[in-house]
């Protein structure tokens with residue numbers, strides 16, 4: 001399919017956390033469907049490698065989403081480069097695991113700074129520009145950990161739960177302006193973030209995730225597999241597309257049934 005023929009042909013899309021994992025897959029999905037993508041990430045080298053893999057298809061712009069001034073500049077630059085943004089996908093995220101009694105102030109603050117405030121900075125900057133135009137779609141990648149308690153993941157889960165509710169409130173405020181705001185909540189997905197939790201024996205780690213771990217009060221994955229980044233990217237592009245034109249304030253779980261609510 002030529003770029004001009006895809007579902008997002010002619011659309012301008014801003015992506016955070018674009019260099020690796022789910023974000024890179026989200027970029028690939030939008031590019032495949034004809035979008036012009038402004039790809040951002042705190043990892044400038046990773047972003048360069050992504051751009052090299054997709055010559056001409058994306059504009060790469062290093063961005064740390066915790067910096068509100070840099071976010072404002074990035075969104076302005078994206079609009080100067082690509083024209084008015086149609087879609088913003090917030091994918092950047094970090095995972096800091098620790099029991100609460102050992103959780104450091106730095107890990108707590110960083111989790112909220114990236115996973116919650118980062119989404120606030122980016123969507124606020126985009127919403128200010130989209131509101132007078134009366135169109136746009138914002139999709140944020142949260143986590144199924146926002147909806148079910150997980151041992152050792154309090155900072156992460158709290159940051160993602162805040163983001164889900166923030167996005168619903170934003171969706172309510174922006175609905176009269178024709179702007180939709182939704183979250184995608186992945187379960188375990190095959191990326192560096194997930195693998196980092198598996199320790200030395202990666203196979204055993206993957207098995208534990210699929211089969212569940214009663215000692216950790218963790219159900220397994222009823223569909224019997226770990227998500228691939230493309231599974232999450234599909235949900236993001238769907239919610240960003242006109243096929244989802246009547247969907248807003250929704251939280252779409254893509255977790256193979258792991259939280260027994262799918």
Ligand SMILES: NC(=O)c1ccc[n+]([C@@H]2O[C@H](COP(=O)([O-])OP(=O)(O)OC[C@H]3O[C@@H](n4cnc5c(N)ncnc54)[C@H](O)[C@@H]3O)[C@@H](O)[C@H]2O)c1
Pocket residue numbers: 016017018019020021022023040041042043046063064065066091092093094095114118141142143144185186187188189190191192193194
């Ligand atoms: N992998 C999973 O199992 C899983 C499950 C649920 C939710 N998620 C969420 O999906 C999203 C993507 O995660 P992933 O698994 O692809 O992880 P990843 O670590 O592979 O990718 C995360 C990306 O975010 C970027 N990033 C980190 N901090 C940033 C910052 N301050 N500013 C800009 N970019 C920053 C990283 O450089 C990286 O490219 C995250 O929000 C994560 O919380 C992942």
